[in-house]
Amino acid sequence: xxxxDDIFQLxxxxxxxxxxxxxxxxxxxxxxxxxxxxxxxxKESQKNVEKVFKDSVGVMWDVSKSVDDIQGKVCSQMTSADxxxxxxxxxxxxxxxKSYAEATKAAQISFCQEQEIEKxxxxxxxxxxxxxxxxxxxxEDVKSVVTKFLDETLQVSNAELAQAFRIGNKGAQPRGIIxxxxxxxxxxxxxxxxxxxxxxxxxLDPDLTPLQVEVRRKELAKVKEAQxxxxxxxxxxxxxxxxxxxxVSST
Numbered sequence: 001x002x003x004x005d006d007i008f009q010l011x012x013x014x015x016x017x018x019x020x021x022x023x024x025x026x027x028x029x030x031x032x033x034x035x036x037x038x039x040x041x042x043k044e045s046q047k048n049v050e051k052v053f054k055d056s057v058g059v060m061w062d063v064s065k066s067v068d069d070i071q072g073k074v075c076s077q078m079t080s081a082d083x084x085x086x087x088x089x090x091x092x093x094x095x096x097x098k099s100y101a102e103a104t105k106a107a108q109i110s111f112c113q114e115q116e117i118e119k120x121x122x123x124x125x126x127x128x129x130x131x132x133x134x135x136x137x138x139x140e141d142v143k144s145v146v147t148k149f150l151d152e153t154l155q156v157s158n159a160e161l162a163q164a165f166r167i168g169n170k171g172a173q174p175r176g177i178i179x180x181x182x183x184x185x186x187x188x189x190x191x192x193x194x195x196x197x198x199x200x201x202x203x204l205d206p207d208l209t210p211l212q213v214e215v216r217r218k219e220l221a222k223v224k225e226a227q228x229x230x231x232x233x234x235x236x237x238x239x240x241x242x243x244x245x246x247x248v249s250s251t
Contacts (some may be wrong), residue, residue, distance in 0.1 A: 096150045121209045128207030131177040154193045
C-alpha cells in the first residue's frame, strides 16, 4: 500500500500538471477570442459563425473555471490523502478535457464550412450589381431596359449581360434588379460611374452577400459617428476611412 509520502507526491505532481493545463486552456481561450474578433471585422462571420465561436469561448470559460475548482479540490485532498476522492477529481478533469476538445473541433469545422460558403457566395457575385428604384416599363424585357440604362446613363456601351431580373415583392415602388455581367470590366466601369446617378433617385451597388451587407452597415455607422465628431470620413472599398478633423471656419 502506498505510503503517505507517496500519495502526497502524487497529488503534488497532479497539482502541477493542472496548473500547466489551466495555463494552456487560457491561452487557447485568448487565441480563439482574438480570432472571433478578427472574423467579425472581415468581409467574410455570418451570425451563425459568430454564435459558434461565442459558444466555444463560453465552453472554454467553463473549462477554465472547472480547472480552478479541481485545483481547489486537489489542495484540500493533499492533507487527507483520500485516494477515492482523488480518482473522482481526475475523472472530472478528464470529462472537462473531452468537452473542451469536442467543442473546439466543432467550432473549427463550422468555421471552415462557413468560410467556404462565404467565399463561394462572393465569387458567384463578383460580376453582379444591384440596381434600386429603376422605373418599371409595362411588358418590359429587363435585360433590354438595363442595357439601355447602362448605355445612356452610365456610359457603358454594348454591355454584355448574362442575366438581368427583378427581385423582391411587387408593390408601389419598382422592384430591385440583379444584373450579372459577362465581363467584369464592364461591371467595374458601371460602379465607377455611379456618381452620374446623383439626383436621379436611382442607386447602383455591388451585389453583396448578407455578411458583406452587415460589415458595410457597421462601417457606415463608423463613418457617421466620425462625421458627427467633426472628422472627414467616407466609405471606400467597403471600409470606413477617417481623415483629418474638419477645419472650423473663422467668424
